[in-house]
Amino acid sequence: MICFNHNLIWVHCFANPVWTQHYDLHSHSTNSDGEHSVDYVANLMKKNEVKHWSLTDHDTISGWPMAETAAKRLGITFIPGVEITCERGIEPDVEELSRQNRERASKSWHLLAYFPNLDHENDLAKRFAKWLEPLQNSRIPRMKKMIAKLAELGMPVDFQTVADKAGGSIGRPHLAEAMVQNGYVETKSEAFERWIGDGLPAHVAQPKPSISEAVAMVKQCGGVTSLAHPLYYGVPSKELAEYCKSIGVDSIEAFHRSHDDEYRFHLWQACKEYKLGVSCGSDFHGQSYGQNPGNMPVPIQDLCV
Numbered sequence: 001m002i003c004f005n006h007n008l009i010w011v012h013c014f015a016n017p018v019w020t021q022h023y024d025l026h027s028h029s030t031n032s033d034g035e036h037s038v039d040y041v042a043n044l045m046k047k048n049e050v051k052h053w054s055l056t057d058h059d060t061i062s063g064w065p066m067a068e069t070a071a072k073r074l075g076i077t078f079i080p081g082v083e084i085t086c087e088r089g090i091e092p093d094v095e096e097l098s099r100q101n102r103e104r105a106s107k108s109w110h111l112l113a114y115f116p117n118l119d120h121e122n123d124l125a126k127r128f129a130k131w132l133e134p135l136q137n138s139r140i141p142r143m144k145k146m147i148a149k150l151a152e153l154g155m156p157v158d159f160q161t162v163a164d165k166a167g168g169s170i171g172r173p174h175l176a177e178a179m180v181q182n183g184y185v186e187t188k189s190e191a192f193e194r195w196i197g198d199g200l201p202a203h204v205a206q207p208k209p210s211i212s213e214a215v216a217m218v219k220q221c222g223g224v225t226s227l228a229h230p231l232y233y234g235v236p237s238k239e240l241a242e243y244c245k246s247i248g249v250d251s252i253e254a255f256h257r258s259h260d261d262e263y264r265f266h267l268w269q270a271c272k273e274y275k276l277g278v279s280c281g282s283d284f285h286g287q288s289y290g291q292n293p294g295n296m297p298v299p300i301q302d303l304c305v
């Protein structure tokens with residue numbers, strides 16, 4: 001089924017694209033900054049008719065075994081995934097940012113990595129897990145530094161309270177939640193916009209690999225990559241696709257929940273021009289954000305996995 005506004009034009013322009021809504025290749029659980037358990041996310045995927053699901057927690061693969069078990073129970077395919085926090089690839093373009101109505105671009109780029117054929121017990125899986133470890137381990141000292149900065153700014157937060165909110169991979173959303181709880185801000189967004197967003201007074205940068213370093217590692221371990229939610233980076237679609245091609249990124253998450261139809265279309269076409277695949281994802285973090293997984297129409301012949 002095609003759910004885009006301009007579907008008539010699309011159908012005439014492209015020879016029989018076969019669309020599917022059975023994939024959701026981007027979701028989070030309490031193993032990183034999602035608000036639901038792996039099981040809960042898996043059940044929602046099934047309920048929303050997703051048949052190929054990837055759990056892509058930030059910088060951790062700790063949810064894979066549970067996801068695999070849940071997927072088996074529900075009769076859906078689980079694709080082991082992870083969202084790797086990387087250095088920015090290209091500086092943002094002011095005109096593109098204003099076209100997208102964005103004030104600033106994200107300082108990190110997120111790379112989705114998928115391992116459709118990975119056996120957890122094999123050497124490649126272990127090698128990848130080992131490479132990921134320092135990225136994961138750096139999250140706790142970084143959080144402690146941010147908490148120290150907040151204390152200096154007159155907003156003390158207890159580390160344990162933040163850690164308790166994180167089922168696994170501790171991150172800024174957990175800190176934002178504690179700040180709301182302590183009454184320093186009214187919403188989590190306000191915490192990001194005033195205090196803990198990139199470059200703001202209580203922000204501490206996280207050590208990150210470059211995109212090409214991450215791509216090389218994923219490839220060595222038999223995985224495929226997709227650049228997550230390009231809307232946040234403020235780079236024109238063609239320039240972005242050209243860059244991704246040049247450093248070996250396999251695809252772009254053109255069909256991300258936050259992209260409007262026009263932007264999805266431009267990214268999709270740029271991917272075709274540069275012979276890249278596309279991926280689709282709800283980037284589901286939780287129902288309290290008003291989000292729902294699945295229902296991501298994507299042209300199946302261009303999918304990266």
Ligand SMILES: [Zn+2]
Binds near residue numbers: 110228229
């Ligand atoms: Zn992301």
Ligand SMILES: [Zn+2]
Binds near residue numbers: 026283
């Ligand atoms: Zn995400």
